[in-house]
Structures are given as structure tokens and as C-alpha cells.
Amino acid sequence: MLEGPDTRPEPTTVEALQAALDRERERAREVDHRAKNSLQLVSSLLLLQGRRSAAPETQRAMKAMHQRVGAVAAVHREILDAPDSDRFNLTAFIREHVSTLARAQGGGAVVHLDLAPVEVSAAQACPMALMVNELAQNALTHGAATGRPAEVTVRLEPVGGGFALTVQDEGPGLPPGSADGGFGLFMTRLLTQQLGADVAWKDAQPGLQVVVTVP
Template identity: 30%
Template sequence: MHILFVDDDPDIRTLAIRAVLQEFQDAAVNQASDLVFLERALHERAPDILVTDLDLRWTDGFAVFDRVKAVNPHCCTVMFTGTGNEELAVKAIRHGFDDYVVKGTHQLRRLAMAVRAAHDRNQELRRHSENRELVLKELYHRLHNNLQMVISLLRMTEKTIESERDRVQLADLGRRIQALSALQEEFYRSDDFRRVNVAGVLDRLARNLVKLAGGHVALSCDLEQAEMQVDVAVPFGLMVNEIITNALKHAFPDGRSGRLSIRLARAQERLDLTITDDGAGDPGCMGREGSGLGMRLVRRLADQIGAEVSYERNATGTTCRISLPT
């Protein structure tokens, strides 16, 4: 345990240290009376607990808080100041301080109890956070495994169906579930379960689809690294799955070779994805006029996440553009 005390007044610092150490007898202590000593203390070791005054001749307690949190985001923080009113207390708590104590010799015991309570509460929250992350990681792992099992069952069932039309529909369903599985795998690998590296998802998804289509289409990916909220990444990934599947099916019929290019780039406050093929294509299956299940699904998912989808066909192939706000 390492505690940092920041105060201009050496007498107040001494009294505060003495009081707090009654609760943390084995803690190491460091002090800072100016910016030089603060930077030196932070360079030596990131504190686990910060006790700081508000009004300092060289800065203020909020700036000290920000500097310490930049070194250790999990540091427990208590403001101990003679400038006391309800408005300032609210401001300190909103800024992120765990507690606020008004200075005074009769408040030293209150300071020690506040630091102990804040530290224990901070530790409990960290334990809950770590447990939550472990549970989420296990859930993602199990869901990924279950999706793989469903895909295997669909492929086994597909082989037993005589109707070509029914086999195609079942294979399409399997590809959609495979897209979900690729997303879940990316969530599992991510350090932050709320966001996902969408470039990694698109690269893996596109390569899997090209491989499943027979590998006769050359794939080119130019994907800018971009993170996306999970609740946006899932429908976005499913949209891309439908569009790539549609291109592979209709732009390159009967095993025709060709090239499929995918580009992801930021443009101001939007994220733009371009999918271009140089195949023959069937004009009736492209664009918003498409009536197939895949195109209806794309339109519905686009509306869900506020994305704009457009198609352009010319003599050299077809281009689909997806643009969504970031």
C-alpha cells in the first residue's frame, strides 16, 4: 500500500499522515508540497491512495487528481481541504473523488475513516469488476462454442436434404450464424467487452466467405483500425455478411473467377465501408429494389443502426457503400 499526501502546509500533512496511518499501519507514505515533489513521487511509484488539499499555491486538487489518475486509474482519492461548502463537495464527487472531508484537527479521525471506507469500497468494486469480466469472458466463450455446434448440425442436416432450394436456404442460414460466430470470437479476444475491433471482424468474415465460396475469387482488404460498440457491431457485421455473400453468389456465377475489394475508412464523423466486385452480376438482385431475404435483412439492419446503404453498377462491376455515424 502506497499513500500520497499533497498539501502546502507541512503541519497539516504531518497530522493527516499520522491519522491515516492508524488505519493503514504498514503503508508506505510519500508527500508533495509542490509540482517538483509531485512529479518525483509519481515517478517513483504510482500511489494506491491520494489525499490532497484543494487550494494549492502551485495548482489545485482537481489537477492533482487528474495527474494521479493518469498514472493509476484505480487510485482511491480523498479531498481534505479547508474550503468547505456543499457546492464544492458535489463538484469534487462529480469529478471522481471518492470522498470529501473538511479540514480541522477534530476532523482527523473522520479523515482516516473516510480514507479507509473509500479504499475498501474501491477494492470491492474492483473485485466485482474482475469477476464480471471473467463471467462475461466465459459466457462469450460458451456462446461461441454453441454457435459452432449449431453450424456443424446445420451442415450435417444440409447433406441429408434432397431439395436443392432447401439446401441453399439452409446453407445461407449457416453462413449467417457463422458471421455471428466470428463476431463472438472477436468479443472474446477483446479486452473491452463493450467494444470490438471491427476491422478484425470484417477481415476474418470476408476471408471465411471467400473460402466457403470455393476460393476462386481474389480478396483485397484495406481496413482502417476502428472500434465499434457491440450493439452496433453485430448488425453491421450481419449486413456485411449478406452483401459479400450476395456478391459472391451473383457476381461470380458458375465458379467464375474475379476480384472482391473491401475498404474501411473514416470520413469526418462517419465510418465508410466500400465493397466492390468486378463480376458480371445480376442487376435484379442488387440495390434497394432487391426483394430477397438478404436484401430485406440489410435494409432492416441499416435502419436499426442509422446506416446509409447505396449501390452502383457499371461495366466493370458493382459497388456497395455503407456509411454510418461514429
């Protein structure tokens, strides 16, 4: 049976470009999905390795790395599920991640959140997530050093054209000379440089206050 000529209209240039764009977006979502699954696997392996070790120092290091990888995985999950993959809801991330850290800390840790709505670009998402993780975990750890349950305040507020993140605990404060060492402080400085931000440590009496200002 002979078929007649195909009379369907040829796709316009705009339609062809839109179809190509949709395919690229789908590929990007698939890559993000695989990256998220890979990060979750690495996070689980780190946690498992830490639990199998008998050395407390190794356990602490593995737990810290597990939390860092978990923070990055959460970024990929949020971007994957967001309607606009170019923006990252920093406020929602802080609320969820810091609460998760406090539950993992145990011991009745209390977290006070004062968070204004702030979004950052996808490029800033991972370094900001790691920054939040480092500062919050440090505050929870040192806030409990006095023997009382840790009490931590996290504030996020607009400043000029950017925003400021403040994390404060009620622990013993930063010992003299300790601002020059420690992997957590090294990470904080490195992330601050990557973000083009400023960081300030302040003796809050009691405790330590860290303010990161991102332009």
C-alpha cells in the same frame, strides 16, 4: 488452542467494489463463452442439415444461415478474447471473415481488401458482422455468375465521425427491379436501419457496388 483476534485489515470500499466488478466481468465472460459454443453448435447443425438435403434450394438456404450464424459466433469469439470487451475490431473481422467466405466459395475467387483501422462498439458488432457477411457473400455469388472466377473488392474507410463500407463485384450487376426483393437485400435494409446507417446501390459497370455509411 485459542486463536488471537484477527488483525487483518478490513477491505476498503474501493477494494470491495473492485472485487465485485471482477466477479461480474468473469460472469460476463462465462456467458459469452457459452453463447459462442452454442452458436458454433447451431452452425454445425445447419451445415449438417444442408448436406443431408437433396434439394438444392434447401442446401443454399442452410449454407447461407450457417454463414450468418458463423459471423455472429466470430463476433463473440473476438469480444471474448479482446482486452476491451466494449470494442470490436471491425477491420480484423472483415479480413478474416471475407477471406473465409472466398475460400469456401472456391473456383479461384479473388478478394481485394483495402481496410483502414476501424473499431465499433460491442452493440454494433453483430449487425456489422452480419452486414459484412451479406454483402460479401452476395458479391462472391454474383461475381461468379459470368462464368469467370469472382473478383471482389472490400473497402473500409473513415468518413466524418463514422466510416463507410464498400463492397464491389465484377459480375452482371443488379437486374432491374431486383433491388426490391430477395432475403439478402431485406437483411441489408434491416441491418442498415438497426445501425442508423445509409446504404446505396450503384451499377459499377461491370458489377455492383454497395456502399454502407455508418455515422
